[in-house]
Amino acid sequence: MAEVELKHIRKSFSRGTFIALKDVSLRVPDGMFVTVLGPSGCGKTTLLRVVAGLEEPDGGEIFIGGRKVNQVPPSKRNVAMVFQNYALYPHKKVTDNIGIGMRLRGYPQDEVRRKVENIAEMLNIKELMGRYPRQLSGGQQQRVALARALVREPEVFLLDEPLSNLDAQVRDTTRTELKKLFKEINATVVYVTHDQTEAMMMSDLLVVMEKGAIRQIGDPGSTYRDPVHLFVAQFIGAYRINLIAGRLTERRFISNDQAITFDVKMNYQGQVLMGIRPEHLTVGAVEDVRFKGEVTLVEPLGEFNLISLKVGQNEIRALSRETGEIHLSTTVSLSFTKTYFFEAESGVRLRPDS
Numbered sequence: 001m002a003e004v005e006l007k008h009i010r011k012s013f014s015r016g017t018f019i020a021l022k023d024v025s026l027r028v029p030d031g032m033f034v035t036v037l038g039p040s041g042c043g044k045t046t047l048l049r050v051v052a053g054l055e056e057p058d059g060g061e062i063f064i065g066g067r068k069v070n071q072v073p074p075s076k077r078n079v080a081m082v083f084q085n086y087a088l089y090p091h092k093k094v095t096d097n098i099g100i101g102m103r104l105r106g107y108p109q110d111e112v113r114r115k116v117e118n119i120a121e122m123l124n125i126k127e128l129m130g131r132y133p134r135q136l137s138g139g140q141q142q143r144v145a146l147a148r149a150l151v152r153e154p155e156v157f158l159l160d161e162p163l164s165n166l167d168a169q170v171r172d173t174t175r176t177e178l179k180k181l182f183k184e185i186n187a188t189v190v191y192v193t194h195d196q197t198e199a200m201m202m203s204d205l206l207v208v209m210e211k212g213a214i215r216q217i218g219d220p221g222s223t224y225r226d227p228v229h230l231f232v233a234q235f236i237g238a239y240r241i242n243l244i245a246g247r248l249t250e251r252r253f254i255s256n257d258q259a260i261t262f263d264v265k266m267n268y269q270g271q272v273l274m275g276i277r278p279e280h281l282t283v284g285a286v287e288d289v290r291f292k293g294e295v296t297l298v299e300p301l302g303e304f305n306l307i308s309l310k311v312g313q314n315e316i317r318a319l320s321r322e323t324g325e326i327h328l329s330t331t332v333s334l335s336f337t338k339t340y341f342f343e344a345e346s347g348v349r350l351r352p353d354s
Helices: 044-052 094-104 109-122 138-150 168-184 196-202 220-225 230-235
Strands: 004-013 018-028 033-037 059-064 079-082 156-160 189-193 205-210 213-218 242-248 252-255 261-263 270-276 281-283 291-301 304-311 314-320 331-336 340-343
Touching: 004 044, 018 044, 018 059, 018 213, 033 044, 033 168, 033 196, 044 059, 044 079, 044 156, 044 189, 079 138, 094 109, 094 138, 109 138, 138 168, 168 196, 189 196, 196 220, 205 220, 205 230, 213 220, 213 230, 230 270, 230 340, 242 314, 252 270, 281 314, 291 314, 304 331
Parallel strands: 033 189, 033 205, 079 156, 156 189
Antiparallel strands: 004 018, 004 059, 205 213, 242 252, 242 270, 252 261, 270 340, 281 331, 291 304, 291 331, 304 314
8 A cells, every 4th residue: 555645736627716625735644544524515526536636736746655646647546446426337247347447457367357256255245246236235336336446456545425325224334344444454545525423433534624625634533622623623523513602801701692601711802602512511410500591402312312502692502311300491500521712703723821
């Protein structure tokens, strides 16, 4: 496998009127599973296509295995790409779909057959070899597309939302299998998705993108715990972060409606957005009461309840195990274990004083 490095990549479309990538620099270490995460239109698929050679950047440098590949055609970059729609040949059987790349490169028939059989056994699809794509489920087609990539033994795997067409149960099983497989072969993987749960579960390294720019790079845990930008805090997390507009003045936060106010350890003056994740709020019997809210909705989630509350003019949500005294229209006490503060205009994270 090989390291991938992008240096100051720029890419625009529509004669420069739409900027897809803005000065993107990224290093993907050898043998690491890196996920590029972001909403539709953020530039993540364009980034993948630039690495593959399917799009030519307007500026910047691309390195694969230490070799600059800007002028190297896709067929010579030794990368394998798995597309969202799998791109299988409908008129060819599974065995031919898997081995077609090797055949086009002139490999001997015996070697093609041996490699195809080995990969099929690895992915548990040997019984599908005589079928056509139309006879396969979405999960089976996904395995065939992956087998076609694996049989080439590329330096880098590029996967563009390969699980998005699968139903929830198949997607859950397949992502676990993919993670195990790529770990076993020590693959270098660049994986694109808009699903933050998928990204958190599969990745060694997370790259969060917004509007053509990288907002944060880090392991999944630190990206969740320590977002550097408002967008990252909003995009990462199983439950949407609560955001409350207000200001910091004289080491105190005061919400715009003055319903929430407390001391802070930062000497910043100005308008901010204060963020509290639902899982960092405690509802009900709390000793350190920070504010109170009226319950407007209770959504059972098994062991937990997702509770919506009205606090002044703000609507917030809390994740809680408490059920006894929490009913609609009741007023409850709330406390919190962690908060985040972001500049209102730029979205940049503010840090407590050291």
